[in-house]
Amino acid sequence: MATNIRICQGNQIGGCVTIITYTGNGGTIRLMVDYGRSLPGSEVTEDFKYDWKNEPVDGVLFTHYHGDHIGRFTEIPAETKLYMGTAARKVMINIQTALSRSENPDVSKPAAKALSILNDDLRIVEVIENEPIIFHVSGINGGKATCSSVTVTGYSVDHSAYDAYMYLIETPDKRILHTGDFRGHGYRGKAFIPTIETHVRQFGKREIDVLITEGTMMNRNTEKVITEYDLRMKATEYFKEHRYVFLICSSTNLDSLASFYHAAASPYGMRMYTYSEYVCQQLKTFTETAGKRANLYQFEHVYPLNLEKELPHRTWNRPVKQKELMREHGFLAVIKPEDFCEKYIDEFLDLKPVIIYSMWDGYLDSSHKAYKAHWDSFLKRQEAKGVAVKHLHTSGHADKGMLARIIEAVNPKEAIYPMHTEHAAGFYELDIRDTLKNKIQISVDHR
Numbered sequence: 001m002a003t004n005i006r007i008c009q010g011n012q013i014g015g016c017v018t019i020i021t022y023t024g025n026g027g028t029i030r031l032m033v034d035y036g037r038s039l040p041g042s043e044v045t046e047d048f049k050y051d052w053k054n055e056p057v058d059g060v061l062f063t064h065y066h067g068d069h070i071g072r073f074t075e076i077p078a079e080t081k082l083y084m085g086t087a088a089r090k091v092m093i094n095i096q097t098a099l100s101r102s103e104n105p106d107v108s109k110p111a112a113k114a115l116s117i118l119n120d121d122l123r124i125v126e127v128i129e130n131e132p133i134i135f136h137v138s139g140i141n142g143g144k145a146t147c148s149s150v151t152v153t154g155y156s157v158d159h160s161a162y163d164a165y166m167y168l169i170e171t172p173d174k175r176i177l178h179t180g181d182f183r184g185h186g187y188r189g190k191a192f193i194p195t196i197e198t199h200v201r202q203f204g205k206r207e208i209d210v211l212i213t214e215g216t217m218m219n220r221n222t223e224k225v226i227t228e229y230d231l232r233m234k235a236t237e238y239f240k241e242h243r244y245v246f247l248i249c250s251s252t253n254l255d256s257l258a259s260f261y262h263a264a265a266s267p268y269g270m271r272m273y274t275y276s277e278y279v280c281q282q283l284k285t286f287t288e289t290a291g292k293r294a295n296l297y298q299f300e301h302v303y304p305l306n307l308e309k310e311l312p313h314r315t316w317n318r319p320v321k322q323k324e325l326m327r328e329h330g331f332l333a334v335i336k337p338e339d340f341c342e343k344y345i346d347e348f349l350d351l352k353p354v355i356i357y358s359m360w361d362g363y364l365d366s367s368h369k370a371y372k373a374h375w376d377s378f379l380k381r382q383e384a385k386g387v388a389v390k391h392l393h394t395s396g397h398a399d400k401g402m403l404a405r406i407i408e409a410v411n412p413k414e415a416i417y418p419m420h421t422e423h424a425a426g427f428y429e430l431d432i433r434d435t436l437k438n439k440i441q442i443s444v445d446h447r
């Protein structure tokens with residue numbers, strides 16, 4: 001009877017895959033956590049080949065919908081079930097629906113395939129928070145029929161993706177907690193340690209053997225992490241002086257979109273516009289899911305950008321163009337740093353519009369592997385026209401203080417495996433007890 005843990009591509013940020021195999025009682029249960037793409041600029045850009053045939057997997061548990069965690073799901077054999085959150089599934093469907101409408105068949109074809117999988121209720125199993133999922137294996141051992149099981153429980157975590165999970169995986173001989181990506185400084189971050197204490201550890205009654213945790217921020221020393229709440233306050237302050245605002249922010253970063261939306265809507269009455277119908281659809285999904293739990297996540301007035309569109313209204317004596325309304329009331333317009341969005345900025349140059357860049361600054365750093373030259377040149381071009389670019393962003397990942405707190409709270413008996421990190425050795429520098437430091441095992445990149 002044994003449980004084996006393999007972490008593939010754990011020493012990079014993105015594309016990490018964990019395989020947990022339990023063998024015993026005449027059978028094997030194998031689970032995989034995440035199957036995503038390596039991020040551009042990673043050391044290993046070619047994704048590893050998993051041997052699905054010889055090492056079949058009973059289920060793939062997705063922690064969240066970021067491409068570096070879920071991006072390769074269409075490559076998984078049809079007999080393997082895929083586990084993900086209900087809202088995460090909807091967000092994925094929105095992404096693939098938009099891509100399937102592309103005129104480029106290289107984009108639309110794979111998206112159509114992805115959609116058929118995502119819409120297949122026999123293939124997708126929706127994870128419900130705190131509800132155990134049981135995997136059974138039966139076999140023959142010493143001439144006797146045997147049965148054993150592995151239990152998986154998903155717990156909601158705070159991340160820059162909504163509906164993200166950490167998983168507790170309990171085999172007959174090991175209890176493993178896999179954090180996925182997480183942080184403590186978003187709107188739902190305060191719940192993290194209490195979730196560990198009450199649900200995962202059951203007030204100390206349940207012990208965890210192995211903790212597998214992300215360590216993205218280990219080599220991002222210079223990044224000062226602000227809370228989502230601080231981000232909203234800073235935006236509110238900024239909008240006092242600026243009412244014509246373009247926003248560059250991920251369409252699936254619910255917390256930050258909510259921060260900016262509310263900072264603009266109240267007290268300034270600035271409406272939100274987006275570069276495409278697709279973003280409106282994501283916000284609608286967030287309103288229908290997260291919005292049911294908290295007003296913060298309700299996006300009531302969001303419109304796709306269509307500057308010349310004439311809008312009738314019963315109190316106006318003539319239809320008014322969208323761009324006229326934007327001039328009158330101010331706006332918060334979500335754009336992409338790409339050429340097709342330049343026309344929106346040019347339209348309002350006389351009003352001294354500004355751009356808020358709310359994504360990771362590494363994308364604009366030419367010395368970084370993940371540098372996006374076309375984003376950088378887009379922003380520089382706008383600055384040359386007199387458009388100020390303000391950087392206002394908070395990370396989706398736990399800072400070192402939070403990592404130390406989670407390790408102490410989980411207090412694993414046997415081992416700590418850092419993953420999703422370019423600097424696993426940094427875990428030795430964390431403010432944790434020496435007994436825990438001794439349990440750190442730097443993951444080897446098994447391929």
Ligand SMILES: [Zn+2]
Nearest residue numbers: 064066161181
């Ligand atoms: Zn992520």
